[in-house]
Amino acid sequence: MDKLTLLGLLVALVGVMTGQILEGSNLSVLFQGTAFLIVFGGTMGAVMVQSSAKVFITALKMGRWAFIPPKPAGPALIGQLTEWGTLARKEGILALEARIPGIKDPFLQKGMQLLVDGQSAEKIQEVLEIDIHSWEQLRWQGARVWEAAAGYSPTVGIVGAVLGLMHVMQNLSEPAKLGSGIAVAFVATIYGVSFANFIFLPVANKLKAIIMQQTHLRDMIVDGLGAIANGENPRFIELKLQSYLD
Numbered sequence: 674m675d676k677l678t679l680l681g682l683l684v685a686l687v688g689v690m691t692g693q694i695l696e697g698s699n700l701s702v703l704f705q706g707t708a709f710l711i712v713f714g715g716t717m718g719a720v721m722v723q724s725s726a727k728v729f730i731t732a733l734k735m736g737r738w739a740f741i742p743p744k745p746a747g748p749a750l751i752g753q754l755t756e757w758g759t760l761a762r763k764e765g766i767l768a769l770e771a772r773i774p775g776i777k778d779p780f781l782q783k784g785m786q787l788l789v790d791g792q793s794a795e796k797i798q799e800v801l802e803i804d805i806h807s808w809e810q811l812r813w814q815g816a817r818v819w820e821a822a823a824g825y826s827p828t829v830g831i832v833g834a835v836l837g838l839m840h841v842m843q844n845l846s847e848p849a850k851l852g853s854g855i856a857v858a859f860v861a862t863i864y865g866v867s868f869a870n871f872i873f874l875p876v877a878n879k880l881k882a883i884i885m886q887q888t889h890l891r892d893m894i895v896d897g898l899g900a901i902a903n904g905e906n907p908r909f910i911e912l913k914l915q916s917y918l919d
Contacts, residue, residue, distance in 0.1 A: 678739050685871045708833050708861035715829035720822050732818035738883050739876045751914045754897035758907040784898045794899035801895045809888050816880040823873035830865015834858040893917040
């Protein structure tokens with residue numbers, strides 16, 4: 674669990690609500706179901722229009738990374754690759770074949786299969802770099818979905834504000850209905866700006882950072898497998914890969 678994400682959201686929420694209280698207003702004014710429906714529904718609809726189904730679903734799945742990021746697997750991978758390098762030097766590359774079924778990461782498993790098949794370091798790099806590029810491009814598009822939501826949200830908030838003011842204008846003869854219409858108008862704008870700057874844009878930026886980390890990790894795997902294919906000393910492999918973490 675990424676505690677900093679939760680803390681950041683809490684600080685933002687407390688800041689807004691405390692400011693509302695200090696202004697002498699009631700917190701209940703900030704909770705408007707109609708305004709939320711307009712802003713959230715309108716933003717999601719706009720994002721769905723611009724995205725393909727695959728990219729949109731990927732973006733939703735990636736959203737959890739902001740709260741539960743992928744576990745840092747760098748040290749464990751270095752140990753694993755170093756162990757494989759030692760085994761390959763002692764017993765030959767084919768000795769690694771028995772390890773393939775136990776590998777859970779499809780990318781690492783594919784690389785190991787290429788290694789066991791006797792491919793050169795250059796061929797392994799050539800194939801895996803295509804995989805890295807495809808993986809990275811899809812995730813970057815997913816991150817841009819969150820970024821796009823941050824762009825649409827304030828505008829949809831203005832749509833909600835206009836709808837609220839239309840409701841007010843239609844009920845000028847009924848003062849009892851004016852309050853709810855004005856509340857929806859202003860709260861919709863607050864929701865639009867808040868969603869964009871407290872959730873959508875920060876999540877998009879955090880996802881981009883995680884994508885870069887994961888791409889860096891895949892580059893490390895390619896280097897490690899290439900070093901094993903070249904018969905490098907296991908100690909040298911470990912030192913080389915450690916540089917990725919440093």
